[in-house]
Amino acid sequence: MLTLLLAPGVRATDYKIGVVDPNRVVERSPQYAAAGKALQVEVEERERNLRQQQEQITVLQSKLERDAALMSEGEMQLLQNDIRSRTRKLKYAQDEFQEDFALRQNELRTKLGKQVQEVVIELAKELGIDLVISDGLVYYNPRVDISDLVIERLKRNSATK
Secondary structure, three states, X not given: OHHHHHOOOOOHHHOOEEEOOHHXXXXXXXXXXXXXXXHHHHHHHHHHHHHHHHHHHHHHHHHHHHHXXXXXXXXXXXXXXXXXXXXXXXXXXXXXXXXHHXXXXXXXXXXHHHHHHHHHHHHHHHHOOOEEEOOOOOOOOHHHEOHHHHHHHHHHHHHHO
């Protein structure tokens, strides 16, 4: 960029620059809100299932503590094995849930990122912007910030779908 600005015959005033705050755009877009709601619905069902499994283990542990003196050695061993087995399965299900949740979040963020990029390119072409800068900014003048325009376009695109 510096080379272009210093090149003979090219002046900095010949370029139109825009800035996009990707975090603000994503957090204020209706697509982000919709994706969050959809993800929440998916999460609630699995969380409910995990809570039920934990409650079953707690009931069995209470039974073991309460009735251990009345149980035969074999019954006690079976119950302990059942509790250990269910605890391992629950741990595995929780780990799987965490991985799936992270993967799903990344998928949704990537999809939204592509939509944002498309809108930024569309706006840049419409507004005659030569360069749009995003991540890694140290400072920018708010007059070159097109984030609100991107958000408004995303809202319009969301309303038409």
